[in-house]
Amino acid sequence: MRVPLSWLREYVDVAADAAPEDVLAALVTVGFEEEDVHRFEISGPVVVGQVVSLEGEPQSNGKTINWCQVDVGEEHGGIRGIVCGAHNFVAGDKVIVTLPGAVLPGPFPIAARKTYGHVSDGMIASARELGLGDEHNGIVVLSDLGIDAPVGTDAIALLGLDDVAVEINVTPDRGYAFSLRGVAREYSHATGATFRDPADRDFAELQPGSGHTTVVDDVAPVRGRVGASEFVTRVVRGVDPSRPTPPWMIARLTLAGMRSLGVLIDITNYVMLELGQPLHGYDLDKLDGGITVRRATPGEKMTTLDGQDRALHVEDLLITDGSGPIGLAGVMGGGTTEMSETTKNVLIEAATFDPITIARTARRHKLPSEASKRFERGVDPLIPFVAARRAADLMVDLAGGTLTEEGGALFAEVFVAEIELPAGFVQGLIGVDYTDDEITGALTTIGAEVAVADPSTSSGTQDGGSGTQDGGSGTQDGGSGTQDGGSRTLGWTVIPPTWRPDLTDKWTLAEEVARIHGLDRIPSVLPTPPSGRGLTPLQQGRRRVADALAAAGFVETPAFPFTTEAQNDLHGSASGEHLPSIRLANPLDGQAPFLRRSLVPGLLQTAHRNIARGLTDLAIFETGAVFLPEPGVTYGTDEVPPLGVRPSDETLAALNASIPPQHRHLALLLTGNIVSRQPGRPAEPAGLSEALDAARVIASAAGVEIDVVQSQRAALHPGRTGTLQVDGAEVGYVGELHPVVSDDADLPGRAVVLELDLDLILSLAGRRVVAESLSTFTAATQDVSLTLPADVAAGDVRAALAEGAGALLESVRLVDDYRGEGVPDGSKSLTFALRFRADDRTLTAAEATEAKLAGVAVAAERFGAALRD
Numbered sequence: 001m002r003v004p005l006s007w008l009r010e011y012v013d014v015a016a017d018a019a020p021e022d023v024l025a026a027l028v029t030v031g032f033e034e035e036d037v038h039r040f041e042i043s044g045p046v047v048v049g050q051v052v053s054l055e056g057e058p059q060s061n062g063k064t065i066n067w068c069q070v071d072v073g074e075e076h077g078g079i080r081g082i083v084c085g086a087h088n089f090v091a092g093d094k095v096i097v098t099l100p101g102a103v104l105p106g107p108f109p110i111a112a113r114k115t116y117g118h119v120s121d122g123m124i125a126s127a128r129e130l131g132l133g134d135e136h137n138g139i140v141v142l143s144d145l146g147i148d149a150p151v152g153t154d155a156i157a158l159l160g161l162d163d164v165a166v167e168i169n170v171t172p173d174r175g176y177a178f179s180l181r182g183v184a185r186e187y188s189h190a191t192g193a194t195f196r197d198p199a200d201r202d203f204a205e206l207q208p209g210s211g212h213t214t215v216v217d218d219v220a221p222v223r224g225r226v227g228a229s230e231f232v233t234r235v236v237r238g239v240d241p242s243r244p245t246p247p248w249m250i251a252r253l254t255l256a257g258m259r260s261l262g263v264l265i266d267i268t269n270y271v272m273l274e275l276g277q278p279l280h281g282y283d284l285d286k287l288d289g290g291i292t293v294r295r296a297t298p299g300e301k302m303t304t305l306d307g308q309d310r311a312l313h314v315e316d317l318l319i320t321d322g323s324g325p326i327g328l329a330g331v332m333g334g335g336t337t338e339m340s341e342t343t344k345n346v347l348i349e350a351a352t353f354d355p356i357t358i359a360r361t362a363r364r365h366k367l368p369s370e371a372s373k374r375f376e377r378g379v380d381p382l383i384p385f386v387a388a389r390r391a392a393d394l395m396v397d398l399a400g401g402t403l404t405e406e407g408g409a410l411f412a413e414v415f416v417a418e419i420e421l422p423a424g425f426v427q428g429l430i431g432v433d434y435t436d437d438e439i440t441g442a443l444t445t446i447g448a449e450v451a452v453a454d455p456s457t458s459s460g461t462q463d464g465g466s467g468t469q470d471g472g473s474g475t476q477d478g479g480s481g482t483q484d485g486g487s488r489t490l491g492w493t494v495i496p497p498t499w500r501p502d503l504t505d506k507w508t509l510a511e512e513v514a515r516i517h518g519l520d521r522i523p524s525v526l527p528t529p530p531s532g533r534g535l536t537p538l539q540q541g542r543r544r545v546a547d548a549l550a551a552a553g554f555v556e557t558p559a560f561p562f563t564t565e566a567q568n569d570l571h572g573s574a575s576g577e578h579l580p581s582i583r584l585a586n587p588l589d590g591q592a593p594f595l596r597r598s599l600v601p602g603l604l605q606t607a608h609r610n611i612a613r614g615l616t617d618l619a620i621f622e623t624g625a626v627f628l629p630e631p632g633v634t635y636g637t638d639e640v641p642p643l644g645v646r647p648s649d650e651t652l653a654a655l656n657a658s659i660p661p662q663h664r665h666l667a668l669l670l671t672g673n674i675v676s677r678q679p680g681r682p683a684e685p686a687g688l689s690e691a692l693d694a695a696r697v698i699a700s701a702a703g704v705e706i707d708v709v710q711s712q713r714a715a716l717h718p719g720r721t722g723t724l725q726v727d728g729a730e731v732g733y734v735g736e737l738h739p740v741v742s743d744d745a746d747l748p749g750r751a752v753v754l755e756l757d758l759d760l761i762l763s764l765a766g767r768r769v770v771a772e773s774l775s776t777f778t779a780a781t782q783d784v785s786l787t788l789p790a791d792v793a794a795g796d797v798r799a800a801l802a803e804g805a806g807a808l809l810e811s812v813r814l815v816d817d818y819r820g821e822g823v824p825d826g827s828k829s830l831t832f833a834l835r836f837r838a839d840d841r842t843l844t845a846a847e848a849t850e851a852k853l854a855g856v857a858v859a860a861e862r863f864g865a866a867l868r869d
Contacts, residue, residue, distance in 0.1 A: 002038060003183050004165045004255040006248075007274075011184035013193040020166045026190040027168055031515045032177070035167040038255055040131050041105040042161050047072050048142065048153040049097035049124070051089060052079060057116065065116050070124065072097050073152020083120040088138030094148070096125045096140045096155045105131040132159065132250050133260040145244050160251030173502040175377025179276030182499070189445055189516055199275060199386045206385040208234050208407030212347065216410060217294045220314065222357050223644070227317040227329065228293045228410070230352040232384045234392045235284060235406035237345045239264065239399040246398060258370075264339045264346060267394045269370070276499075277350055277379055277387035278371035280319075280327065284345035286337045288322035291349075293329060300325065304332045304367070316361050317353065330358035330375040331367055346401070348391050350384035352412070355501075378501035381414045414498055419506060420453065422491040426510040432521050434513060440492065442516035443509065447497030453490050541702060541762040542623060545666065548701035549621050552694065554668060557620045559602030561627070562592040570741070572597030572626075574733075576714030580629045582636070582660055595627040595660075599667035600715070600753050604745040607669055611747065617672035619686070623758060629660040665732075667755040668694055671747055688720060691734050691752045695724060698756070703765040708734065710793050715741050716753075724756055726764045732756025775837055779810065780848035784856060785831040785868040787823060792863045794830055800865075801832060804858030805851045810837045812855075829868050 005023065008014055014023065024034040052069040059065060066084045076099060089095060099122045102110040108129070112121045127133045127140055142149065149158055156162050168183070176182040181198055188195035214231040221227060245266045253260055258269050268279040296312035302325035303309050312318070312325070319327035319334075327333040330353040339346060359376035362368050388407075395401045426439055440450045496503035503509060514522060535543065550556060568581045579597065587593035596602065599622050607618050629635050637658045641647040647655070670686035677683035692708060699706040704726045711723040713733055721735030734754040742751050786797065794814050802812050816831035823829050834855075836848040859865040 001170050001178050001183065002165045002167045002256045003180065004163050004252045006160065006163045007180050007252050008184055008187065011180060011196050011198055012187050014187065020164050023187070024166050024168070026187055027166070027183070029518060029520075030186050030190045031174075031519070032186070033169040035169050038165040038167060040156075040161045040163070040251070040255075041103070041107060042131060042156060043103045044101075044154065044156055045076060045099040046102050046125070046130075046155045046161075047076055047097055047099065048094055048149045048151055048155055048158065049073075049080075050094050050151050051091050053091050054084075054089075059116060067116075067118055068124070070095070070097055070122075071151050072099065072122075073150075076152055077121075080121040081118060082122050082124055083115050083118050084124045084139065086124070086126070086138045089124075089141050094142040094151070096130065096142070096159075098123045098125050098129075104129050127250075130159065130161065131254065132161075132247060133254075145247055147247070159247040163251055163255055165255035172377055175374055175501075176276060176380065176499040178374050178377070179272075180274050182276055185447075198390075199380075199383055201386055201389070203385070206389050208232055208385070208388060208409050209405035210408060211235075211406045212290070213408035214291045214293060214410055217292055218317070220295050222315060222354060222360070223642070225354045225356065227295070227354050227357050228351055229354075229412040230381060230384050231291075231293065231408075231410040232350045232388045233291070233407045233409070234348045234388045235345065235404045236348065236392050236395045236399075236401040237284075237404055239344060239346055239395055239401035241339065241341050241343050241399065243399050249398075262339075262341070263399050264343065264395065267391055267398065268348075271387050271391045271394070272370065272374070275383055275387045275390065276374055277383045278330065278374055279387055279391055280333050280349045280371075281339045281391075282326070282333075282337045282347040282349065283339050283343045284347045285343075287326075287347065290321065292320045293351075294318055294320060296325070302326075302328070303335045304328060305335055305338055306332065306367075307335065310365055313361075313364055315357065316364070317357050319349070328361055328365070328367070329353055331362050331365070331372045332369055346395060348388050348395075350388040350391075352379060352381045352384060380499035381412070382498050385409070416495050416498060418493045418495045419503070419509060420491060421494050421506050421509050422453075425491075425506055426513050429507065429510045430514045431523055431525070432514070432517075434517065438517055439513050442513040443492075443494055445516055446500065446512055448500075448503070448509075449495040451493050453493050538759065538762055541765065542664065542758060545698055545701045545758065545762075546621075546623055548697050549668070549694065552697050554619045554621045554694070556622065557603070557606045558622055558624065559599075559606055560588070560592075561596050561602075561624065562587060562589060563594055563596045563601045564592055565594050567601040568594055568597040570715050571600045572628075574711070574713045580631055580633075582627050582629055585636075597626055597628060598755060599624055599626065599665050600669070600755055603667055603669040603753065604747070607671060607751065608746050611671075616748070617674075617676065617686075619668070619670050619674070619690075621666065621668035623664060623666045625662045626665050627660045627662055633660075635660045663757055664759045665755055666698065666758040667753065669751060669753050670694075671749060671751040685750065686752060687750070688722075688734070688736060688752055691754045692722075695734060695754060695756075698761070699726075702758075702761050704761055706731070706761075707799070708795055710795070714738075724754075726761060729760070729764065731761050731764070775839060777837060777839070777842045779835050779837045780843045780845065781833065781835050782848055782852050783815070783831060783833050784852055785816075785829055786856065786859060786865040787827055787829050787868045788859070788863050788865040790819065790826055790828045792865075797830055797859055797863060797865065798832065800859040800862050801834070801855035804855035805834065805836075806854065808836045808838060808843065808847065808851045809855070810835045823868075 005014060020037045028034055049070040049072040052071050054066040054068040056064050057067055068082045068084050069079050070082050071079050098104060098110045100110055100112045110123055112119055124139045126138065170177045177186060185195050187193060212233045212235065214233060216226060216228045218227045241262060241264050243263050245260050245263045249266055249270055250260045253266060253269060256273050260266055264281055268281050272278050296314055296316040296318055298314060300312045301309060302312060317329040318325045319329050325334060326337045353375050355376045355378050358372050362372035392403050396403050427433055443450045494509055546556060565581055569578050570576050573579050581597060582595040584593050603620060603622060606620060610618055635658050641651055670690055672686060673683040674686040674690050675684040695706050707725045708722040709725060711721055712718060713721050713735060715738055716735035717738050723730055724732040724734060732755050737751045737753060798812055798814060802809055813833045814830060815833050818829040834852055836843055836851055856867060
């Protein structure tokens with residue numbers, strides 16, 4: 001909400017020397033967030049000038065310019081020669097002159113310059129050049145605005161261009177602050193300044209008359225709430241829409257973020273900003289009969305003010321006349337009855353609409369508006385009569401109209417349920433020892449009615465015909481709630497003000513007490529955590545693995561969990577077969593409507609995006625959920641529980657049952673170089689060995705041992721793919737992307753991926769990871785080269801060596817795979833590096849050799865391996 005300070009000062013006493021930052025600081029103390037400060041980007045000298053003479057001079061380009069002599073006052077140099085291309089003025093007119101040294105919005109600095117054969121010593125300004133609107137067909141003539149100021153007068157102050165606006169963020173529960181009335185009241189709460197309610201008018205003068213009563217025919221109310229509970233109309237005849245909007249109003253609307261659209265529309269927008277009540281003006285002569293408020297019928301359409309033809313939903317609330325729909329209630333009017341330059345008679349509408357209906361319509365049609373923004377948050381139900389009369393008065397004053405006795409009103413009793421506020425509740429909830437006087441004082445300050453609790457009273461009613469409530473000053477005798485001897489009362493009954501629909505229970509009342517008396521009074525006390533709490537073992541394991549990968553040089557890159565069905569089939573199964581996927585009913589991206597079965601598609605997109613930006617050497621990973629629906633099981637539901645009502649336990653159980661299994665996976669991708677080219681050392685491309693090293697990092701952090709078994713996957717290169725196992729259980733895979741898959745992902749060169757079920761690995765690791773102790777005894781190292789059939793997997797040979805060598809073997813690592821001269825055809829030579837160590841002694845060479853030969857014996861028995869000479 002943007003709040004011009006000159007406008008704010010009309011309703012609350014703001015010090016003349018208060019800076020915008022001071023006003024923002026005050027509003028922050030009552031719970032608003034400051035956003036920005038807005039000013040007109042204009043600086044002087046900009047003055048009132050009078051055209052002494054003008055001479056038309058045709059130019060070779062077909063234009064005719066005016067060489068003008070303009071009197072700007074002795075203090076500004078007297079008469080100056082100025083070139084002007086506009087023709088909507090004559091000698092004797094008073095205009096706005098920007099002199100050399102002035103800066104107009106843009107920024108556009110003004111200087112004396114030679115043009116069309118003259119030196120133009122300044123510029124005569126148009127409304128657009130001053131930032132007062134879009135009109136650029138001619139310059140500003142003050143008589144057209146009803147202004148007659150002395151020559152040389154400062155035009156910046158004259159037109160309100162010296163005003164400034166502060167902008168605050170209004171949260172959804174405080175819709176009343178979308179008005180000058182609401183912000184002024186809050187400033188009063190923050191500073192104690194006197195508040196003057198612009199809605200404080202005698203209800204007798206607000207009666208709209210008769211002849212235009214509206215009918216509400218809501219046969220299908222949403223949640224049982226009728227779409228329109230109040231509907232006020234007033235008629236102003238004989239308006240002149242060609243009259244200019246006063247500069248002060250244009251300046252305020254501009255600072256508030258709204259464009260000037262003509263005096264009639266500007267008035268309705270001005271009143272909306274002032275009082276928070278959206279209004280709509282109809283060209284009375286275009287209406288066909290009376291107005292009916294109803295829901296749309298199936299297949300019905302209408303054209304809104306933005307020129308869009310809209311297909312209506314049966315929940316949409318419409319304003320209709322004999323011709324059909326003429327407006328989307330509370331959102332936007334229709335084009336057939338809009339006010340225009342030919343309008344002579346205006347029907348003003350001010351209504352109270354159901355917030356849920358308006359919110360759904362605005363979202364359904366993707367049509368947010370200033371009106372819907374206020375209605376969906378709740379508008380004061382006592383304000384429509386005031387707003388309609390205020391708009392009518394302005395149309396009389398500014399557009400030359402005549403207020404008639406015509407109009408009509410749909411009245412509704414305004415009922416606000418009282419709230420029981422027990423003694424001690426506020427203090428216990430907020431943690432501040434407020435006195436009873438402070439509690440009742442804060443609530444009466446915001447406009448609530450507070451009374452000592454009476455068990456015989458259970459509700460409160462406010463009469464909608466009594467006008468508005470004054471929330472700025474009154475206190476109630478006895479409201480302090482104290483009893484003889486200083487003891488506290490048993491509590492209070494509180495009736496919130498009509499403009500605060502967010503105050504619905506004792507918790508929201510307690511929040512108001514804290515807000516009014518300052519949130520800085522709430523002590524900052526850190527709670528003492530109970531022992532045995534914190535991250536679960538599974539969460540600790542996930543964090544440990546992610547930290548280990550980050551320490552190893554990988555970068556975590558979370559991605560959206562959405563993909564295509566083809567990507568799910570390719571990466572979600574080993575064979576590339578079709579597997580069931582979960583399709584979203586309302587996806588963010590229509591081209592990727594499925595929940596992922598694998599993390600790899602997201603990594604491919606991330607890699608492509610980085611490579612396109614010049615980052616070609618990548619080592620990235622992601623941990624996240626994948627969604628693995630079981631074949632033949634139907635997930636999701638068409639039964640959506642109603643909003644605003646807690647579903648039953650049975651409904652919640654059914655919703656949980658409709659969710660597919662979600663496993664947390666970990667995936668990584670390497671492409672480009674693992675070591676960059678440098679002096680004396682060539683670049684080293686990333687490959688399978690680096691991915692396997694990453695698997696060992698993960699295994700170490702998780703507390704397991706991961707084995708690799710050669711396998712095949714549809715998305716990976718044949719012969720360069722392995723299955724990852726823990727204690728014989730398959731936990732994931734690793735491999736080089738198939739060249740076709742890599743090309744489809746626009747990845748240059750090779751890319752290696754790894755994906756595993758992180759939750760499964762951590763469950764296999766158990767609850768505790770024990771670090772191995774460091775031995776003080778020297779290790780004995782030996783190598784062994786074995787000749788065996790070429791189709792025997794190196795991992796199986798390694799396992800056989802480890803099994804046969806026994807407990808003395810500390811590690812075994814493949815260091816060479818040789819096939820060539822000296823090795824029979826169909827065979828290969830595998831060389832392993834073995835390290836032996838005992839816990840209680842230094843091993844002899846004979847002990848290490850004995851253990852090695854025991855491992856060779858097992859490999860020979862299983863695979864026919866023989867020691868290579």
